[in-house]
Amino acid sequence: MSIQQNLDHIKSTLPEHVTLVAVSKTKPVSDLMEAYNAGQRVFGENKIQEMVEKHEAMPKDIDWHMIGHVQRNKVKYMASFVRLIHGVDNFKLLKEINKQAKKYDRVIDCLLQIKIASEDSKFGMSVEEASEIIQSEDFSELQHIKVVGVMGMATFTNDLHQVKKEFTLLKTSFEDLNMLKTANCELQTISMGMSGDYELAIDCGSNMVRVGSSIFGERNYSKQ
Numbered sequence: 353m354s355i356q357q358n359l360d361h362i363k364s365t366l367p368e369h370v371t372l373v374a375v376s377k378t379k380p381v382s383d384l385m386e387a388y389n390a391g392q393r394v395f396g397e398n399k400i401q402e403m404v405e406k407h408e409a410m411p412k413d414i415d416w417h418m419i420g421h422v423q424r425n426k427v428k429y430m431a432s433f434v435r436l437i438h439g440v441d442n443f444k445l446l447k448e449i450n451k452q453a454k455k456y457d458r459v460i461d462c463l464l465q466i467k468i469a470s471e472d473s474k475f476g477m478s479v480e481e482a483s484e485i486i487q488s489e490d491f492s493e494l495q496h497i498k499v500v501g502v503m504g505m506a507t508f509t510n511d512l513h514q515v516k517k518e519f520t521l522l523k524t525s526f527e528d529l530n531m532l533k534t535a536n537c538e539l540q541t542i543s544m545g546m547s548g549d550y551e552l553a554i555d556c557g558s559n560m561v562r563v564g565s566s567i568f569g570e571r572n573y574s575k576q
Contacts, residue, residue: 355383356390358567366561370554373417375546375564377402381409383568388414396438396562400426407433419503419562421475424448432456438503438543438562441465441475443485446497453496460496463503463543466525468518470507479525486532494536501541501560502526506549515549519556526557 353361359374366372373396376384384395384406393413397403398420407416407430415435422437424445431452440446440462453460464485467476477485485491486499504522506515522544530539543560545553550561 355386355567359387359390359392362563362566365551367554369559371541371560373419373543373560373562374567375419375562376406376568377420377564379568381406384410387567394435396564400430403434404429427452428455431458431460434460436461436463436500436541438463439465439475440499441467441477443488443490446485446491446494446499450494450496458496459498461498461500463501463541464499464529465503465505466522468504468506468521468525470514470518476504479528482525482529483532486529486534486537492534492536497536499537499539501539501543502529503543506544512549512552516552516556519544519549519553519558523557 363372371394373394374387374392375396377398388411394415394417396417396419400418403416403418416433417436417438418430418434419438421439422445427448437449437460446462449460449462464482465476466479466482502522502525506518509515523542526539526542541560542558543562544558545561547563547566550563553561
């Protein structure tokens, strides 16, 4: 099926309240433009340089989401345009995003990445660490970021029972943190679920799914 057909199919399965992030990492601009011309406006990249290049080449009404692990020294390259940063896993990164956003007089939306997987390779903070950050005085001084939700990555496994348990943990974490509303923290988004498990994720409470291969086909790993 074409990219447009894939998109149409996936969108037909999504409830209205769920945002589809088209994960376009390693894919050429021509593929992204096919999705754009089919109506897709939210794209997710996991490498900042690749996202910057695509942003420069493509229409400016796209919401660019940074979904990969973020190095603090690279935040400056995307600060002028990035719409949402998914993988914020420590306070120092929040501070750097705030610093770079201030240069453009912007407020950048962020998701706190909660570690829900059993794999050591996954980044993220505990819900206790997230709670401490949100309630800290240092956090309250960050006027150019807004924490709008949480993000999590489940263990890479075929055991859907385990995946469901991890998704449920993220939903619970969201509910616990949602009681901590501040001027720069108001949780609305639960970003979880990818091509292989997004329907399960939605059943567990996700309202933002990150889908790549089901839209664009398998990734070209030689370009990573």
